[in-house]
Amino acid sequence: MDHWNAIETYPSSSPNELFATDPDRVEQLSFEQSGIYFDFSKTHMDVALLANFRKLANASGLSDHIEALMSGTAINLSEGRAAEHTAERGIGAETSVENARLLKNRMQGLVQAIEAGALGEIEHIIHLGIGGSALGPELLLKALKIGDEKYETAVISNIDGCALEPVLERFDAHKTLLVIASKSFTTAETFLNARSVTDWMTEQGVSDPFGKIVALTAMPEKAVKWGIDESRILPFSETVGGRYSLWSSIGFSVALTLGIEVFDDLLAGAAEMDRHFKEAPFDQNIPAIAAFCDQYYSQVQECETRAVFAYDERLSLVPDYLQQLEMESNGKSVLADGGILKRHSSPIVWGGVGTDAQHAVFQLLHQGTHLVPVEFLAVIEPGHSLAGEHHEGLLLNCFAQGAALMAGKASDDSNRNYPGDRPSSTLLLEELNGRTLGALIAFYEHRTFANAVLLGINPFDQFGVELGKEMANALLAGDGNQMDASTETLKNRAFPA
Numbered sequence: 001m002d003h004w005n006a007i008e009t010y011p012s013s014s015p016n017e018l019f020a021t022d023p024d025r026v027e028q029l030s031f032e033q034s035g036i037y038f039d040f041s042k043t044h045m046d047v048a049l050l051a052n053f054r055k056l057a058n059a060s061g062l063s064d065h066i067e068a069l070m071s072g073t074a075i076n077l078s079e080g081r082a083a084e085h086t087a088e089r090g091i092g093a094e095t096s097v098e099n100a101r102l103l104k105n106r107m108q109g110l111v112q113a114i115e116a117g118a119l120g121e122i123e124h125i126i127h128l129g130i131g132g133s134a135l136g137p138e139l140l141l142k143a144l145k146i147g148d149e150k151y152e153t154a155v156i157s158n159i160d161g162c163a164l165e166p167v168l169e170r171f172d173a174h175k176t177l178l179v180i181a182s183k184s185f186t187t188a189e190t191f192l193n194a195r196s197v198t199d200w201m202t203e204q205g206v207s208d209p210f211g212k213i214v215a216l217t218a219m220p221e222k223a224v225k226w227g228i229d230e231s232r233i234l235p236f237s238e239t240v241g242g243r244y245s246l247w248s249s250i251g252f253s254v255a256l257t258l259g260i261e262v263f264d265d266l267l268a269g270a271a272e273m274d275r276h277f278k279e280a281p282f283d284q285n286i287p288a289i290a291a292f293c294d295q296y297y298s299q300v301q302e303c304e305t306r307a308v309f310a311y312d313e314r315l316s317l318v319p320d321y322l323q324q325l326e327m328e329s330n331g332k333s334v335l336a337d338g339g340i341l342k343r344h345s346s347p348i349v350w351g352g353v354g355t356d357a358q359h360a361v362f363q364l365l366h367q368g369t370h371l372v373p374v375e376f377l378a379v380i381e382p383g384h385s386l387a388g389e390h391h392e393g394l395l396l397n398c399f400a401q402g403a404a405l406m407a408g409k410a411s412d413d414s415n416r417n418y419p420g421d422r423p424s425s426t427l428l429l430e431e432l433n434g435r436t437l438g439a440l441i442a443f444y445e446h447r448t449f450a451n452a453v454l455l456g457i458n459p460f461d462q463f464g465v466e467l468g469k470e471m472a473n474a475l476l477a478g479d480g481n482q483m484d485a486s487t488e489t490l491k492n493r494a495f496p497a
């Protein structure tokens, strides 16, 4: 029997019915790994449906794909290369792991040299990058900084001067280190910002601005051409995808700002999750089970979106990070073999921070016509020293929202009726540190991968972003080719001849 068919025709019960009939539900559908508790019990998943998904996973060759991912096989077929982010964490083909280790040592050497004053007095770091070269570092810096760091670090991605200018106004050019993070070392936004920063340094009287630049790239020869000394170029392997690159030298600003120990913890936490994903059977495999839930909501319930709410200010950038990870990886219409994908690809990922979101978008989650699977993220140990009621209030609000979405509340007044049976999962971290965050991000990476395998798509390319870049370049170059009337009118209004 077709495994998808078995899933699609499975007579699934609602979360409330499942709780009413199965006293062991929480135990069966909650898991623990690397200081994170994962609770999938408030979803439509049950033991029999999980078994159907396991059959699908086996038929899709998920185990072989995991093995291929973690052994350096060229699984990114459209670009003919491997996807070796786990090698950065010590799990992969021997030569790749060794290469990653050597490059990490090189990064560590530069961190130590800068700490010892090799580049003069540094107080400020400007990390320029975009997409995968910014979202990971920014997330890590916000999540793990404790406030007594030696350096103030700004991550700037946007070409909009409103992002960079306030930083230039605040920072001391003579004490600023410029970090250019770009895998390809060609991304337009990053280099426009880089030129503006070096111009600012020159204007401020910095004698050798290029001597204060560190480049993080898979194209070291391009960084040399750009004028950066080889000693301050930190390469990483081309087989590490941009949105999977925070573990590589792209994490340099994080290692410098937060300390190499924090970075090591991050890698160690991710490696724990890698081993779990590689070794755990699919009835215990957390990224695989999360992907089963994702596929259930995408394909069976036809949910077009999935919402992630971080009930912790430190994790407020997780939804942004996941948008690139999940939508750039799995927002595709073709199969890895070139065929047409006949199912829904990645859901639209959106979200925000609790408790703010409760007072804004949760109306739709509780009473709207869309069914949106919700993911709550919370941390037991608070990241502040204010009165306990702050944290208690925060966590209990998080738990209450999950309970309310599921329980609902009947009312004769339709305006006040809550249908309930709205699914959620909760990820509860014991505390937020390098290890748990590393494990959390690796969990999301592997869940995204497992989704791709179930769908039969290649999550490691992103050709969809190219056309917009091409057309922007054509407009910038004023190459005379007319665009559509709407676009021409917009351009002429903004830039009258």
Ligand SMILES: O=P(O)(O)OC[C@H]1O[C@H](O)[C@H](O)[C@@H](O)[C@@H]1O
Pocket: 130, 131, 132, 133, 181, 182, 183, 184, 185, 186, 187, 190, 242, 243, 328, 462, 465
């Ligand atoms: O690191 P870079 O080569 O500068 O690329 C930065 C980003 O831009 C691209 O457009 C891709 O969509 C992203 O996957 C990538 O992370």
